[in-house]
Every structure is written in structure tokens, then in C-alpha cells.
Amino acid sequence: MDLLNLSIRELNNLFVNKKAKPSELYSEVFDRSASSEAALHAHLSLFEETNLKKAKNSDQRFSNSENVGLLDGIPLAIKDNINIKNEKTTCSSKMLSNFISPYNATVISKLDTEQAIYTGKTNLDEFAMGSSTENSAFGLTRNPWNTDYVPGGSSGGSAASVASRSSIAALGSDTGGSIRQPASFCGLVGFKPTYGTVSRYGLIAFASSLDQIGPISKSVDDARIIYSAISGHDSLDSTSINDEQIDMPFDKNATIGIVKELMEDGISEESKKEVDKVINILKQKGFNIKEVSLPLIKLSISIYYLIAPAECSANLARFDGVRYGLRVDGKTSYEMMENTRAEGFGDEVKRRILLGTYALSAGYYDEYYGKALRARKKMVDEFSSIFKECDYLISPTTPTEAFKAGEKTSNPLEMYMSDLCTIPANLAGLPAISIPTGLSSSNLPLGVQIMSKPLTDNSLLNFSEMLEKELDFNRTPEGWSK
Amino acid sequence: MSEKFDITNIAKLASISLSDDEKQKLSSDLSVILDHVQALSNLELDTNIEDVYIHPLEKELVLDQDVEKPSLTHDEALSNAPKASDGKFIVPPSLE
Amino acid sequence: MNLKPTIGIETHIELNTNTKMFCRCKVVDTEEPNISLCPTCIGLPGALPVPNEKAIRYITLLALATGCAITKKGMFHRKNYFYPDLPKNYQISQFDLPVGENGKLEIVIDNEKDYVEIERVHMEEDTGKSSHEGTGRIDSATSTSLDFNRSGVPLVEIVTKPVIQSSKVAVAYIEELRQLAIDLDISEGKLEKGNLRFDANISVAPSESDELGTKVEIKNMNSLRSLERAIDYEIKRQSSAIENGESIIQETRHWDESKETTTSMRSKEGSADYRYFSDPDLPNMVLSDEFVNQVKDSLPPLPHENRNKLVETGLDLSDANVLSKSEKWILELYFEVFDNTKDSKATFNWITGELQGQMRKLEIKSLPEWFSPAFLSDVIKLIDENKISFTSGKVILEELIQKDTTPDDVAKKLDLYQENDESAISEIVNEVIKDNQDIVERIKNGEDKLVGFMVGQIIKSSGGSINPGIAKEILSKELNL
Structure with missing residues (x-):
């Protein structure tokens, strides 16, 4: 039976009705990930041994009707910046090539109680810094739709894994679009939840005030199932929140805003067309549509590239060769630390650390970081007032379809610009989702992004699911079955 | 921009040793980015620092009770140490 | 410069x-x-x-x-x-x-x-x-x-x-x-x-x-x-x-x-x-x-507040400062003893001098359970009322720290109560005057410092039970000094 294209709910139905077993699913998943690995390199590790046992235990639970929930026996891929106890967490960095985490991230503890299975750890841009999964110390990942192209980043490994059906769904992390952009490039759903609704404990921090873990999946429902399993207040994360979800209409009573600034220069015609397609569907269904303007979005890349590097310059200071990870010796501790960091970090990571160090340094703080903080606050206020008149904001997820491997590696700024549409949601802590809408003229997936106000994650998922049905994208990259 | 960008000092603060080639390459990359973010300097901002929230949702901190919770074992804590001896992490001399 | x-x-x-x-x-x-x-x-x-x-x-x-x-x-x-x-x-x-x-x-x-x-x-x-x-x-x-x-x-x-x-x-x-x-x-x-x-x-x-x-x-x-x-x-x-x-x-x-x-x-x-x-x-x-x-309400008395209270008992600021830097039980002891003696200086001196000195000597950090603050005020009062000598007070204190007893029991057991009856003392004084006519002569000729010697002789003949102040007073009267 071809189980790999099924949704989590469909798979669970088969398990419950004894028409398929988790171990059968796991074998299919493992075969697919192993056979696609050479062409895609989506994974940094695959956990075959322990998983077969876990899958068999799951078989047992279903046969005894002791299964715990929708994720029981479902193989998920985990981005390799999320700690799983007793497994390597490398962040695709030489710095952590030998680091074995002695503890679980909260999301992993939560998935453990759901009895989910982890297929392996997925490739990413080193320390989640990048938009193409080319900045990995362990080799780049390729797009399953066309291996000349990047899968996006930084959660490119997770996206390539799900798109090639090497896992049923995956966890990614999103700091400036790292879930939504690769999901869009790979024809998948990528959901970045409201900041603070999913614990960051055990997620190796890039920029703490922006990072959020979320699912990459084939469908909105799969994303919802994973989100409901991993979200919730965590006393180990001081930024985790305990608030109730806010319900919003997701039928034609909802008002839809088209973000003017994300339909202008710098956005390809093809990307804009996908938004138009979605708007036409909504118009036909009787939704109230209006164009809205958030002028600060134009500055979001500038704000982001001061705040994220500043936070990362401190977050990555702990990688010093003293307590774990790579050590390159020196005559003194200070030399050892400098040598270790020189050897352990790749170019992009160094660039961002140095940029952040500079933005915080004496004499420049007010001009750079201080200003960015205040501009961010103003952007949050802009969103608040827009959400008084709109329920959902629609824009392209990415300015273009996926680009070719090597195309943007020599120009950091051009690479940064590809995050233009996704960064604002991180700056404002908003829930945002990318859903696939169609294929470009070069047969590569395109998607649209929908944002809503904080704590309306469930409504956003409901709204997206409605759109998903109307769009009926339902396409898979070819060439990955045996 | 680039003339006030003292890459040597910044690298020292960030504790990363850089070759001269790297210094030159990174300086020029960073100058381009800094020129771009310069767009912010024209922005009129009146927000007081006391009005700035750390949390994007403007949440306040919740304090935790002073009650012990289980920690790592000694062996777990040292399990990744590049060098350890007698239960301690060992590094090259750090005296000034 | x-x-x-x-x-x-x-x-x-x-x-x-x-x-x-x-x-x-x-x-x-x-x-x-x-x-x-x-x-x-x-x-x-x-x-x-x-x-x-x-x-x-x-x-x-x-x-x-x-x-x-x-x-x-x-x-x-x-x-x-x-x-x-x-x-x-x-x-x-x-x-x-x-x-x-x-x-x-x-x-x-x-x-x-x-x-x-x-x-x-x-x-x-x-x-x-x-x-x-x-x-x-x-x-x-x-x-x-x-x-x-x-x-x-x-x-x-x-x-x-x-x-x-x-x-x-x-x-x-x-x-x-x-x-x-x-x-x-x-x-x-x-x-x-x-x-x-x-x-x-x-x-x-x-x-x-x-x-x-x-x-x-x-x-x-x-x-x-x-x-x-x-x-x-x-x-x-x-x-x-x-x-x-x-x-x-x-x-x-x-x-x-x-x-x-x-x-x-x-x-x-x-x-x-x-x-x-x-x-x-x-x-x-x-x-x-x-x-x-809530935090404000939980503030205990602060050192400067303790000092103010100590100064109100009559101590000077410097002594009050010393006590405010002592362990809590010492401060409490001070106030309890002072309540009985109403003598701030003596209470201060006995606590910071004798009591703490003996505790140091005995290498103990806290007073034994039986030691009631009333013991110390009793000792101070007995001295003040001339019932025991200062030296006897020290002896009693030492006993009290080491044994479960009372100041009265120690004084009786070691026979430390002083003779305070004037006629009995006069008798001894006159005896000593008779035995030391040459000294008396020299005192009358102006050698004042020999008064001390005479007082010593009087206390010695009494077996130590005479209050030196009273002895001196009666001696002066007898010699018309």
C-alpha cells in the first residue's frame, strides 16, 4: 500500500481499523528517505534501529487499542537544531559535529507522550542562518521538485524530507521565514505559530525574540495536529505564554487585507499572480477584500538584520570549546576560544555574529540596535491597527519561486531580500502560514502567505484549510518512488 | 560606513580569529549590509526605551518558585567535555 | 598640593x-x-x-x-x-x-x-x-x-x-x-x-x-x-x-x-x-x-533602627553600633537584661566583655539552654547592690555558663556574698588599724596611696567578704580623712 501520500488522519484511520500498521509505514518512510538521500541530502542522520522497535510498539498499541492519539506511530523528521536526548544535534555546524544532547527539547518531550516516531534529523543552514540550506557544514540539500534548485531554508532539510515523502511531516524553526519559505519552495504547508505558543526550550537559539518552532506538512490538517501536540505553556521558557486562543470568523464574515507593500517592486509577477488567484476565490465566496498599507514593512529587512544578528552574537557566544563541541587548542583559554570559533563557524554565521557585535558595540548601539528595537515596536503597533480592520492578511510567501543552487551564495544581501515577505510576522510575533497554490512556468511550486493577529492560530488554520480545499493543489514532486 | 568599521576590534570582541583575507572579505560584506540598514536612520521614532517590550506580544515576566528540580547528573554534564579531569572541565590557562 | x-x-x-x-x-x-x-x-x-x-x-x-x-x-x-x-x-x-x-x-x-x-x-x-x-x-x-x-x-x-x-x-x-x-x-x-x-x-x-x-x-x-x-x-x-x-x-x-x-x-x-x-x-x-x-511589610528591624533603640537605652552611638553588628541573640539578651537592670553601660560591658570573653575562652558559640537572661541581670544587680564583688560576679558568670545552677546558689556555695553590716566591718577595720599603726601614721602624714594597702588588708582579714567601697568609707571615717 502506498501510505506515504496520506495525511496523518488517514493514516491513523488505517491503523485504528487495522488496515495498516505503523511498522509498515515506517518501513516505507525509511526506504524512501534512504533512497532519496543521495540526490537530496535532506537528512543529517536517520534513526533506523531504535525506530523499528518504536514502530513495533506502536503496532502493539493499535492492536490492543491502547493507541494514544493521532500522532501515535507517525514518522516525523526533526530539524537538527532541536535537541533529542542522547542524539546528536549539530545545527549543521562543524562546531557541534560531535555534540550529543543530554536533554530533550520541550517539543520532543511533548511528541514523546504522543508516541510519535522521529525518522531522523534534517539538514539546515548552519545555526538556521540562511534561506537555501546551502550554508550547511555537511553539504547542501536539494529541492525534490528539481534538484538543480534549492529547497529554501533554513528548514530546507525538513521541507525536502516531507516533499520527497521521506517523512510524513517535519518540525522546522522559523526566525525570518525558515519554515514558510522552504515549505513554499517545496509545495508544502509551513506554519509559524504565534510567538510564545510553542516552547523554545531545547531549540538551539538563533534569535530568541524571533525564533519559533512549527510544522512543515503536506496539509493544513497535518500542521494543525502537530501544532496542537507541541503547543502549550512551558515553565522552562520564560517567553512561553499561557493565553487562550482568540476565535475569529473564517467564513465570508472575515475581512481580508492585501498587503500593498508586498505586492510592489521586488515581487515577481508569478508570485503576485498566486495572490490574485487566491483573492479571486475569496471574492467569489463573498469575502470582504481590501488593500491595506503597512509602510514599515519596507524597513523590515533592515530592522531584522540588526535585531537577529545582535541576538545571535550573544546566543552563539556559548560555543567556545570549553564545555562541549569543537575545540581547537591554543596557548591560553582566549586563544583556544578564538581558534575554535574561527574553525567551527562558517562564513554566514561569522558575518552575522560580527554584524551583531558591531550593532551592539559602544557608540553604535543607539544608531543601530536601539533604533531597530524602537522601529520594531512601531511595526508591532502598525500591525495592531491593521488588525482592527482586517482578520487575515494575504501576500506572497516569497518574492520568487525557488532559485538555483549557487545563484545567490555570493551576494548575502540578495539572499536576505528573499525573506522580505516572511520577516514581518517574526518581528511582530504573528502566526503566519504558507500554503501551496500552484506551479510556476518552470514547474516549481509557489505559495501564498496568510498572517493574522497573535493568538488566532486555530482560526488561521481553519481559514487556510478552507482555502486549501478551494485551491486543490494536490501535486507531488515526481521521481521519488522506487 | 566602512572607514569606521574596525573589523579587528569587532572580531576581538566576538572572540573569532580572522585571517587578513577574511577580514577584508567580511569588512566589505558587512559594509554593504550596513549601508542597507542605514535606511532606518531616516525613520522618525519617538518611542521611549521604557515603552519597548522584549516580548513581541508585550508579555511580562513570570517568576518561578525557589523549589529545586532534578538536574543533569555529573556524568551527563561532563559528557560532551572536550577535556575533563577529576570531575572538572579542563581548558588552557586562563590567568591574565 | x-x-x-x-x-x-x-x-x-x-x-x-x-x-x-x-x-x-x-x-x-x-x-x-x-x-x-x-x-x-x-x-x-x-x-x-x-x-x-x-x-x-x-x-x-x-x-x-x-x-x-x-x-x-x-x-x-x-x-x-x-x-x-x-x-x-x-x-x-x-x-x-x-x-x-x-x-x-x-x-x-x-x-x-x-x-x-x-x-x-x-x-x-x-x-x-x-x-x-x-x-x-x-x-x-x-x-x-x-x-x-x-x-x-x-x-x-x-x-x-x-x-x-x-x-x-x-x-x-x-x-x-x-x-x-x-x-x-x-x-x-x-x-x-x-x-x-x-x-x-x-x-x-x-x-x-x-x-x-x-x-x-x-x-x-x-x-x-x-x-x-x-x-x-x-x-x-x-x-x-x-x-x-x-x-x-x-x-x-x-x-x-x-x-x-x-x-x-x-x-x-x-x-x-x-x-x-x-x-x-x-x-x-x-x-x-x-x-x-508585601516585601516592605516583611522588613525586619534594620541595623540603624536597632542602634536607635539601643541609644534610647542610654548607650552611646559607638557602643550601640557594636551591638547592632552582633549576633541576634546578643541583641535580644541586651534588651532583656537592660529591662531588669536599667543600667545600659553595665549591661553592655558585661555582655560584650565578660560574657562573650568567657564564651570565647570556652569555645562555645551559643549560651546553654538553662542560661536565662535573668541570671545576668541578677549578677549585675548583686554587684550594684554591693552584695557581691565584681570579681565574684565573674566567678558566678563562669559557673552559670558551665553548670545548670542559679546565681544565688553559686554565691552561697562559693561563699561570695559580702559583709555589708557596718558595725561588723568597723570591728575589723579597727583591728587592722591597731595592727598597722606605722602605716596609719604615714597616711596621716599625707601618703594617700597607702589607703589602698589598708583596704587590701581589711578585705584580707575578712576573708574577702567585705565590700571594698564600704571598707574604704569606714576606714576614712575612723582615720578622720
């Missing part, structure tokens, strides 16, 4: 919470390394800080006790610097929004009240401990070993304004701050254990100048004695440099206990630039009025 020194002091006090500042690892006092650790306090990737309510409460207590204004909407900052015993290579601290600001601490100098102005009171987390193998300087050191048990232990930092003028005031300030921390029960306050650590910023400028001179930071002072000496040395060093027309370099210097000098610490290339910024892992900390009022 007339020069004046100005000193500011930064003090770190280790709080006696059960768990660490940002994780719930137990605070341990042990030589066994690396046994109380978690992902957060060794800075494992992905670990996050969760602040300790009790530590914030303690810091607020200290801020209120020093009269600081409480910052209602505060935040935490990261102070960035690389050091192997700092796991994250940044320390979570507070920068422009500390818990408390603009307070003052009352101290006592030479029987006078004085005040040291406090600039700020804020939270910090402690680092791990480094031990250096080898012989000291970097060239000979072979390696450094690290124990992170202390990493993340909560500290409160108290920074004075640059207002202290001498080492004497500096020492009095630290003594007062230490006592405050102990009375607030927020720290053990043991200097020898590093519970309380201090650095001094010292500058010297012409007396008439309104501006401060270049400041030099002095580190590594481990005792009050080294604080005093380091300050005195540094003032002298800077003064003579200025008098010789040299300029002072802004730097950090190390107090060398064995050489009794300060030496320049080799400064790292590029000056310290800590790149403080708000910690994105910790949302803004809002201290509600309810919280602050």
Missing part, C-alpha cells in the same frame, strides 16, 4: 536562596565539583533562563532597606564578555533599569552618624570557579580547571555613588552592608566564604576641584583588612604620582595581599565593551505595588 581621594564601592552579595537564579539547580556548598548543574547553568545549546522569585524578593528587600526607589518596570540585560568560567559568555545582569536606585545607608564613624549614598541595587548571576594549575603567571600556568556549581547562583550588586572619602568609611560601609544582609536574612554574609565580595573605584583630585580624578578599579580584596590597606595604598600611589606630575591611567589593578601593593592587570587588547542589550529570553519584569508592599 592638597589632594582629596574619592572612593566608590561595588559589592556583590551571594543570596542564600535554595536554588539558582535562572534554573532550579540547588545552590550547594561543597568542594565536590560539577554536581549541581543543568542545561541552563552550563549554557548548553537550547537551554533558557527562568528567574527565581525568591531572589528577586531578596533584592527588592535590600533595595527597600537601603531606601532605594523601586523600578516598577525593569528588565534584564546581557553583559557580553568571553571568559571560560562564564558558560554563556554573557552574564545576565541589569543595566539601565535596576531593581532599586538612589538609596543611602547609615553608618557610624567615631560615635557620629554618617551616610553612604547608594547609586543602584541590581541582580546578577555568579560565574563558575576557575582554579589555575601551575605557579601563577600565565607563562608558568599549565591549565585551568572549571567547576560550575557556583554558576548561576544569584547575586545582588550594590553600587555606591563616588562619595566615600577614606578607607575607614569604606570599611564601616561594608560592615554595615554585611550586617544588613544578615539581618534581612538574604545571605550568610561570610567574607571568608566569598558570600560578600567588593571592588573599589578610587580616584584622587585637588581638594578645591569639583571634578573627580581618573578612576582606578581595585580588585581582589578578600577581607576588610585588605580593603583598608588597598585603599590606603592606592590613595598614596595616586597622590604621589600626581605630585610628581604623572598622569593616572584608567585601569583595573589587582591587590597583592603578600606584597601589600596594587599591580596593573594586563588589559586585554581593546577596552572592555560589554555590549549590554536587553535579554530576549526574559520579558520585562514588572514589580507590582502588591509585590513591593
Whole structure:
């Protein structure tokens, strides 16, 4: 039976009705990930041994009707910046090539109680810094739709894994679009939840005030199932929140805003067309549509590239060769630390650390970081007032379809610009989702992004699911079955 | 921009040793980015620092009770140490 | 040239919470390394800080006790610097929004009240401990070993304004701050254990100048004695440099206990630039009025309040200061004994002199259970009423500390009650006069100091039971002196 294209709910139905077993699913998943690995390199590790046992235990639970929930026996891929106890967490960095985490991230503890299975750890841009999964110390990942192209980043490994059906769904992390952009490039759903609704404990921090873990999946429902399993207040994360979800209409009573600034220069015609397609569907269904303007979005890349590097310059200071990870010796501790960091970090990571160090340094703080903080606050206020008149904001997820491997590696700024549409949601802590809408003229997936106000994650998922049905994208990259 | 960008000092603060080639390459990359973010300097901002929230949702901190919770074992804590001896992490001399 | 020194002091006090500042690892006092650790306090990737309510409460207590204004909407900052015993290579601290600001601490100098102005009171987390193998300087050191048990232990930092003028005031300030921390029960306050650590910023400028001179930071002072000496040395060093027309370099210097000098610490290339910024892992900390009022209500009597109460009993400020720095039971004993004796000076002297002296001699830290405060007031009263001699009082006290008995029982058993009946004493006095006619003659001829000898003879013939005052009085009467 071809189980790999099924949704989590469909798979669970088969398990419950004894028409398929988790171990059968796991074998299919493992075969697919192993056979696609050479062409895609989506994974940094695959956990075959322990998983077969876990899958068999799951078989047992279903046969005894002791299964715990929708994720029981479902193989998920985990981005390799999320700690799983007793497994390597490398962040695709030489710095952590030998680091074995002695503890679980909260999301992993939560998935453990759901009895989910982890297929392996997925490739990413080193320390989640990048938009193409080319900045990995362990080799780049390729797009399953066309291996000349990047899968996006930084959660490119997770996206390539799900798109090639090497896992049923995956966890990614999103700091400036790292879930939504690769999901869009790979024809998948990528959901970045409201900041603070999913614990960051055990997620190796890039920029703490922006990072959020979320699912990459084939469908909105799969994303919802994973989100409901991993979200919730965590006393180990001081930024985790305990608030109730806010319900919003997701039928034609909802008002839809088209973000003017994300339909202008710098956005390809093809990307804009996908938004138009979605708007036409909504118009036909009787939704109230209006164009809205958030002028600060134009500055979001500038704000982001001061705040994220500043936070990362401190977050990555702990990688010093003293307590774990790579050590390159020196005559003194200070030399050892400098040598270790020189050897352990790749170019992009160094660039961002140095940029952040500079933005915080004496004499420049007010001009750079201080200003960015205040501009961010103003952007949050802009969103608040827009959400008084709109329920959902629609824009392209990415300015273009996926680009070719090597195309943007020599120009950091051009690479940064590809995050233009996704960064604002991180700056404002908003829930945002990318859903696939169609294929470009070069047969590569395109998607649209929908944002809503904080704590309306469930409504956003409901709204997206409605759109998903109307769009009926339902396409898979070819060439990955045996 | 680039003339006030003292890459040597910044690298020292960030504790990363850089070759001269790297210094030159990174300086020029960073100058381009800094020129771009310069767009912010024209922005009129009146927000007081006391009005700035750390949390994007403007949440306040919740304090935790002073009650012990289980920690790592000694062996777990040292399990990744590049060098350890007698239960301690060992590094090259750090005296000034 | 007339020069004046100005000193500011930064003090770190280790709080006696059960768990660490940002994780719930137990605070341990042990030589066994690396046994109380978690992902957060060794800075494992992905670990996050969760602040300790009790530590914030303690810091607020200290801020209120020093009269600081409480910052209602505060935040935490990261102070960035690389050091192997700092796991994250940044320390979570507070920068422009500390818990408390603009307070003052009352101290006592030479029987006078004085005040040291406090600039700020804020939270910090402690680092791990480094031990250096080898012989000291970097060239000979072979390696450094690290124990992170202390990493993340909560500290409160108290920074004075640059207002202290001498080492004497500096020492009095630290003594007062230490006592405050102990009375607030927020720290053990043991200097020898590093519970309380201090650095001094010292500058010297012409007396008439309104501006401060270049400041030099002095580190590594481990005792009050080294604080005093380091300050005195540094003032002298800077003064003579200025008098010789040299300029002072802004730097950090190390107090060398064995050489009794300060030496320049080799400064790292590029000056310290800590790149403080708000910690994105910790949302803004809002201290509600309810919280602050609750903390305020829990304030115990403070050292300066104790001093005021002691002065009301009649003690001078200097003695009151000594008692205010004593252990709590001594202070309580003082008030209980004073209530009975109404004699502040005698009560003070007996407690701080005899009682504590004997306890030291016997190497005991607290009084035995049976020792009631009434015993001490009884002894003081018996002496005051001439029923026993001062010397007998000491003997009785010694017995009371060691045996479960009463002052009366001891006095009776050792026959220490004095003869106070005048006619009986007159009889003995006349006897002694008869036996010492030559001495009496010399006294009458003006050799006053021989009166003492006669009193001694009288007490001796009585077998020690005569009150010397009364003996002298009757002797003078008999000899018409």
C-alpha cells in the first residue's frame, strides 16, 4: 500500500481499523528517505534501529487499542537544531559535529507522550542562518521538485524530507521565514505559530525574540495536529505564554487585507499572480477584500538584520570549546576560544555574529540596535491597527519561486531580500502560514502567505484549510518512488 | 560606513580569529549590509526605551518558585567535555 | 598640593536562596565539583533562563532597606564578555533599569552618624570557579580547571555613588552592608566564604576641584583588612604620582595581599565593551505595588533602627553600633537584661566583655539552654547592690555558663556574698588599724596611696567578704580623712 501520500488522519484511520500498521509505514518512510538521500541530502542522520522497535510498539498499541492519539506511530523528521536526548544535534555546524544532547527539547518531550516516531534529523543552514540550506557544514540539500534548485531554508532539510515523502511531516524553526519559505519552495504547508505558543526550550537559539518552532506538512490538517501536540505553556521558557486562543470568523464574515507593500517592486509577477488567484476565490465566496498599507514593512529587512544578528552574537557566544563541541587548542583559554570559533563557524554565521557585535558595540548601539528595537515596536503597533480592520492578511510567501543552487551564495544581501515577505510576522510575533497554490512556468511550486493577529492560530488554520480545499493543489514532486 | 568599521576590534570582541583575507572579505560584506540598514536612520521614532517590550506580544515576566528540580547528573554534564579531569572541565590557562 | 581621594564601592552579595537564579539547580556548598548543574547553568545549546522569585524578593528587600526607589518596570540585560568560567559568555545582569536606585545607608564613624549614598541595587548571576594549575603567571600556568556549581547562583550588586572619602568609611560601609544582609536574612554574609565580595573605584583630585580624578578599579580584596590597606595604598600611589606630575591611567589593578601593593592587570587588547542589550529570553519584569508592599511589610528591624533603640537605652552611638553588628541573640539578651537592670553601660560591658570573653575562652558559640537572661541581670544587680564583688560576679558568670545552677546558689556555695553590716566591718577595720599603726601614721602624714594597702588588708582579714567601697568609707571615717 502506498501510505506515504496520506495525511496523518488517514493514516491513523488505517491503523485504528487495522488496515495498516505503523511498522509498515515506517518501513516505507525509511526506504524512501534512504533512497532519496543521495540526490537530496535532506537528512543529517536517520534513526533506523531504535525506530523499528518504536514502530513495533506502536503496532502493539493499535492492536490492543491502547493507541494514544493521532500522532501515535507517525514518522516525523526533526530539524537538527532541536535537541533529542542522547542524539546528536549539530545545527549543521562543524562546531557541534560531535555534540550529543543530554536533554530533550520541550517539543520532543511533548511528541514523546504522543508516541510519535522521529525518522531522523534534517539538514539546515548552519545555526538556521540562511534561506537555501546551502550554508550547511555537511553539504547542501536539494529541492525534490528539481534538484538543480534549492529547497529554501533554513528548514530546507525538513521541507525536502516531507516533499520527497521521506517523512510524513517535519518540525522546522522559523526566525525570518525558515519554515514558510522552504515549505513554499517545496509545495508544502509551513506554519509559524504565534510567538510564545510553542516552547523554545531545547531549540538551539538563533534569535530568541524571533525564533519559533512549527510544522512543515503536506496539509493544513497535518500542521494543525502537530501544532496542537507541541503547543502549550512551558515553565522552562520564560517567553512561553499561557493565553487562550482568540476565535475569529473564517467564513465570508472575515475581512481580508492585501498587503500593498508586498505586492510592489521586488515581487515577481508569478508570485503576485498566486495572490490574485487566491483573492479571486475569496471574492467569489463573498469575502470582504481590501488593500491595506503597512509602510514599515519596507524597513523590515533592515530592522531584522540588526535585531537577529545582535541576538545571535550573544546566543552563539556559548560555543567556545570549553564545555562541549569543537575545540581547537591554543596557548591560553582566549586563544583556544578564538581558534575554535574561527574553525567551527562558517562564513554566514561569522558575518552575522560580527554584524551583531558591531550593532551592539559602544557608540553604535543607539544608531543601530536601539533604533531597530524602537522601529520594531512601531511595526508591532502598525500591525495592531491593521488588525482592527482586517482578520487575515494575504501576500506572497516569497518574492520568487525557488532559485538555483549557487545563484545567490555570493551576494548575502540578495539572499536576505528573499525573506522580505516572511520577516514581518517574526518581528511582530504573528502566526503566519504558507500554503501551496500552484506551479510556476518552470514547474516549481509557489505559495501564498496568510498572517493574522497573535493568538488566532486555530482560526488561521481553519481559514487556510478552507482555502486549501478551494485551491486543490494536490501535486507531488515526481521521481521519488522506487 | 566602512572607514569606521574596525573589523579587528569587532572580531576581538566576538572572540573569532580572522585571517587578513577574511577580514577584508567580511569588512566589505558587512559594509554593504550596513549601508542597507542605514535606511532606518531616516525613520522618525519617538518611542521611549521604557515603552519597548522584549516580548513581541508585550508579555511580562513570570517568576518561578525557589523549589529545586532534578538536574543533569555529573556524568551527563561532563559528557560532551572536550577535556575533563577529576570531575572538572579542563581548558588552557586562563590567568591574565 | 592638597589632594582629596574619592572612593566608590561595588559589592556583590551571594543570596542564600535554595536554588539558582535562572534554573532550579540547588545552590550547594561543597568542594565536590560539577554536581549541581543543568542545561541552563552550563549554557548548553537550547537551554533558557527562568528567574527565581525568591531572589528577586531578596533584592527588592535590600533595595527597600537601603531606601532605594523601586523600578516598577525593569528588565534584564546581557553583559557580553568571553571568559571560560562564564558558560554563556554573557552574564545576565541589569543595566539601565535596576531593581532599586538612589538609596543611602547609615553608618557610624567615631560615635557620629554618617551616610553612604547608594547609586543602584541590581541582580546578577555568579560565574563558575576557575582554579589555575601551575605557579601563577600565565607563562608558568599549565591549565585551568572549571567547576560550575557556583554558576548561576544569584547575586545582588550594590553600587555606591563616588562619595566615600577614606578607607575607614569604606570599611564601616561594608560592615554595615554585611550586617544588613544578615539581618534581612538574604545571605550568610561570610567574607571568608566569598558570600560578600567588593571592588573599589578610587580616584584622587585637588581638594578645591569639583571634578573627580581618573578612576582606578581595585580588585581582589578578600577581607576588610585588605580593603583598608588597598585603599590606603592606592590613595598614596595616586597622590604621589600626581605630585610628581604623572598622569593616572584608567585601569583595573589587582591587590597583592603578600606584597601589600596594587599591580596593573594586563588589559586585554581593546577596552572592555560589554555590549549590554536587553535579554530576549526574559520579558520585562514588572514589580507590582502588591509585590513591593508585601516585601516592605516583611522588613525586619534594620541595623540603624536597632542602634536607635539601643541609644534610647542610654548607650552611646559607638557602643550601640557594636551591638547592632552582633549576633541576634546578643541583641535580644541586651534588651532583656537592660529591662531588669536599667543600667545600659553595665549591661553592655558585661555582655560584650565578660560574657562573650568567657564564651570565647570556652569555645562555645551559643549560651546553654538553662542560661536565662535573668541570671545576668541578677549578677549585675548583686554587684550594684554591693552584695557581691565584681570579681565574684565573674566567678558566678563562669559557673552559670558551665553548670545548670542559679546565681544565688553559686554565691552561697562559693561563699561570695559580702559583709555589708557596718558595725561588723568597723570591728575589723579597727583591728587592722591597731595592727598597722606605722602605716596609719604615714597616711596621716599625707601618703594617700597607702589607703589602698589598708583596704587590701581589711578585705584580707575578712576573708574577702567585705565590700571594698564600704571598707574604704569606714576606714576614712575612723582615720578622720
